[in-house]
Amino acid sequence: MSNPAYTAMWEKLNLDIPAHDGLLEVLGKFYGDIYMSQQGRLQGMEYLDFVLSEVHGLRIQELQQAKEQGKKIIGTFCVFVPEEITLAAGAVHVGLCSGADAGTEEAEKLVPRNTCALIKSFIGFKLARLCPFTESCDLVVGETTCDGKKKAYEAFAEHVPMHVMEVPNTKSDAARDLFKTEVLRYMQALQQLTGTAITPQALASGIRAVNAKRRALQRLSALRSADPAPISGRDALLINQVSFYDDPERFTHSINALCDQMEERIARKEGIAPAGTPRLLLSGCPMAVPNWKLPYIMESSGAVIVGEESCIGTRNTRDLVDESQETLDGMIDALVDRYMKIDCACFTPNTERLHNVTAMAQELKADGIVHYALKFCQPYAHEAFKIEKAAREKDIPVLSVETDYSMEDAEQLKTRVEAFVEMVRG
Amino acid sequence: MSNPAYTAMWEKLNLDIPAHDGLLEVLGKFYGDIYMSQQGRLQGMEYLDFVLSEVHGLRIQELQQAKEQGKKIIGTFCVFVPEEITLAAGAVHVGLCSGADAGTEEAEKLVPRNTCALIKSFIGFKLARLCPFTESCDLVVGETTCDGKKKAYEAFAEHVPMHVMEVPNTKSDAARDLFKTEVLRYMQALQQLTGTAITPQALASGIRAVNAKRRALQRLSALRSADPAPISGRDALLINQVSFYDDPERFTHSINALCDQMEERIARKEGIAPAGTPRLLLSGCPMAVPNWKLPYIMESSGAVIVGEESCIGTRNTRDLVDESQETLDGMIDALVDRYMKIDCACFTPNTERLHNVTAMAQELKADGIVHYALKFCQPYAHEAFKIEKAAREKDIPVLSVETDYSMEDAEQLKTRVEAFVEMVRG
Structure with missing residues (x-):
């Protein structure tokens, strides 16, 4: 590459060229x-x-x-930052590097060792000067979805221009009011940064563009209920990962074209793996590029992944923004309603996720669920217990995995995953 | 005991009698x-x-x-639950057991292994039937101050009657509005539980009682600026711990009497340790009974602790509620204003804590700060970096410690603390 x-x-962006190569x-x-x-x-x-x-x-x-x-470049790490508003301000919305060990030693001078790999990664990428996205950003937008990120952004703000959105801990009316205030504050910050007043037309267009992207990903997700599976989980994960980087219109067009091919393949009863291959749902923490370890282990252990219940997956695509609003305030409300539906483990309670995961497993005819929590990610580690229980009640087997970005546990993971695949094969 | x-x-409370003995x-x-x-x-x-x-x-x-x-018994784990309102409803407000390893194996079936000792402890005490406070509770009131507790309360709610208050992540106006809504919701829950309507008179009396308790603890704290130190840190910590258990009026009376004795001792230039003994400020996570390991190690390494910058310490006592309000709404606002001043690491940013810690070290003539984070407590582990930096700028040495309730690291801690005491002795 x-x-x-x-x-x-890259030199102009002040990357560490030999390390980046x-x-x-x-x-x-x-x-x-x-x-x-x-x-x-x-x-x-x-x-x-x-x-x-x-x-x-x-x-x-x-x-x-x-x-x-x-144009201004806006960097983010989380599906709570509304891309609709970024687009409405004529800015570019991109996810930042956070999927590989980089600059870990430097990162641990800013954040505790017991911090999840994703957080250490984005700090490490910055300190080691390895992420051209971060270096291109005019603003990085964080959120308070977990203790780790909430506090890490304080340290990160000493290295990049930051804006932090408060995401509440519950879905009460007062919490929704707070999030609406934060959406408006983000809009204001963007208007100031870009010198552009966001018009109803621009926001409507932003909403349509992001909805179109989500619809393409929903279409892709639904096609995966076919047996044989028309696409590998690795490829589907990659598509979801790229949705955070690429130009939205080009992406939507390409994914719809890909879905056309998938439909043809399904009509021919062809797939990426033979019919009857054990089908697994991957559920839990986000997997940023190039965090492909677990999906690769799963698919090289005789299974095919049929869905990603994750921020880089259906958590980001399941809900659309109502497009019928005509006033700016109506659109903001529609936007807030949509974002407050996200079933992130940052909320208490978050019972809708239990329903969503089991329903998704059933719709995609999954034979089992692999729950993935990043080591030291407390919200998803806690919910792993609940997912296991909810799935057990529907007779869906669950394998709960906790890992990070290192390859040290790859053999051990493979042994566990192979045993699980054998078990669900029945 | x-x-x-x-x-x-205890049998009536369904405690496990042999284990409790x-x-x-x-x-x-x-x-x-x-x-x-x-x-x-x-x-x-x-x-x-x-x-x-x-x-x-x-x-x-x-x-x-x-x-x-x-009367109803209300159990809590955090200084964000307003005791003033509990007292106004004629109920009893108590802290629950969370300072010792108990039922850990059982607790780890409900919460992840990488959870801090305090959380595992309160769940373990419940599952092992060892805490007569928990067993006496009519309602346990949790809060969303950290990921660990926020999510653990979901599991805990299956074992005790729970009410969770949302504490916001910032101190914005919208966040204050949210917390006010939560204070009102707590008040409503208590009125329903007790069948008592909270009157302005009752709330004013609750505010006065809790303010009096905080004033006594403020007085105790201020007296510790004397050299020689009139009281050991262990004893002062115990006093703060007992403030969560005992009857408020009896406690306030006893602590004021103790302060009278301290004043006499200070006038005689007597102390618990000779003048010139290295003076340390303990700062960080709460220490519940019987979590005395680190203070004991510090004071048996030739130092005396002169302050506890902690939830079981000045974080709970520094601010009073304005007593001049006469209407219920005015009092609630005064209460919310006071609670939103708490410099908990759950807030982002939480820069006032940096000021408070260094100011406290200077007022109490501390020679150094020992920062204490419970292992896996992300908010305080993150702030340890900031405290170190803020203290360094004021030439105050900091020793940053991360530990749990086990005794396994006692020797290692002692070696580090002794070296730190020697260093600050200069």
Whole structure:
């Protein structure tokens, strides 16, 4: 993935060029092993391969071009930051690097060792100067969804321009009011940053663009109920990951084209794996690029993943914003209503997630659920107990996994996953 | 501390009698080693010795008598639950057992292993049937101050009657509105539970009672600026711990009497340790009974503790509620204003704590700060970095400690603390 044509751009972004070259090399090899080794992939995945191969290249070049045209780049780590508003302000909304161990030693000087890998990763990427997205940002927007991020953003703010949105702990009326205030405050911050007043037309257009993206991902998700499975879980995860990086319209168009191919394949009763392959639902914490360890282990243990119940998955795509509103305030309310439906483990209680997970497993005809919690992620680790219980009541087997980004536990995980796959095969 | 006279009461509360006898025996021995071994203690500490020796006996008997008179018992784990309102409803407000390893194995079936000792402890005490306070409760009131507690209360609610108050993540106007709604909701829940309408007179009286308790503890805290230190940190911590268990009026009276003795001792230039003994401020996570490990290690390493910057310490006593309000709404606002001043690490940002800690160290003439974070407590572990930095800027040395309730690291801690004491002795 390293490309001398981009080196000048990366130098301008003050990346650590030798370390970044090393990172791209490892990422390229990792991608080759995990992705390019797959047989019978859909042709439309070439778009994803291309996007990923150019994730630090062409896409960053596009961001620089946007900046030259006066556009602002907004970086985020969470599905609670409303992309609709970013687009309405004429800005670009991107997810930031957080899926690989990088600069861990430096990160541990700013945050405790017992912090989840995702948080250490985004701090490490910044301190080690390895993420061209972070370096392109005019504003990084955080949120208070967990103790780890909430407090880490305080340290991060000393290194990047930050705006933190408060996400409440419950879904009470007062909590919804608080979140609406925070959405308005984000809108105000963006208007100030971009010098653009957000009009009802612009917000309506932002809402339609993000809804269209979510609809394409919903379509993809629904097609995966077919047996044989038309697409691997790795590829579907990659699609969800890329949805946070790529241009929304290009992405939506490409995913709809891919879904057309999936429909044809399903009509031919073809799949990525033979009919009857054990089907697993992956549920839990977000998996940022290139955190493909567990999906790869699952799919190389004789199973196929049929859904991702995660922030980088259905948690981000399940709900749409009502498009019938015409006033700015009506749209903001519609937006707040949609975001307050997110079944994040940051809420107490979060019983709707239990329903959503089991319903999703049933709709996608999953034979079992692998629950994934990042080590030291307290909200999802707590909910693992509840998911196990809720699934048990519906006779759905659950394997609960806690891991991080290191490869040290790969063999041990593989042994556990293989045993689980054998068990659900029955 | 075991007493056959109370066995019938404990049986009625469904305690595990043999295990509870064992706990009291260990607690008694531990108390003897750590407390009764001290030389030159103030006479007024006999009250504390008595209260602690009867903490599962006489005090529980009082709670049972209150219940027989129709009073309700409210259990809490956090300084955000307003005792003023509990008292105004004619109910009894008590802290629940959470300071010792108990029922850990059972607790880990409900909450993740990577949960702090305090949370595992309160769940363990319940599951192992060892806490007569928990068993006496008509309602347990939790709060959303950290991910661990927020999610653990969901599991705990299956075992005790729970009410959870939302504490916001920031101190914005919208966050204050949310907390006010929660205070009103708590008031409503209590009125329903007790069948008592809270009058302005009752709330004013509750505010005065809790303010009086806080004033006594403020007086005690201020007297500790004297050198030689008039009281040990262990004893002062015990006083703060007992403030969560004992009858408020009796407590306030006893502590003021103790402060009279402290003043006499200070006038005589006498202390618990010689003048010039290295003085340390203890800062960080709450220490519930019998979590005396670190204070004991500090004071048996040649230092004296002169303050506890903690929820069981000045975080709970620094601010008073304005007593000049006459309407119920005015009082509620005064209450909310006071509680929103708490410098808990749950808030982002929480810069006032940095000021408070360094100011406190200077006022109490501390030679250094020992920052204490419970293992897996993310909010305080994050703030440890900030406290170190803020103190360094004022030339105050900091030792940052992360530990739990086990004794396994006692030797290692002692080595680190001794080296720190030698260093600050200069």
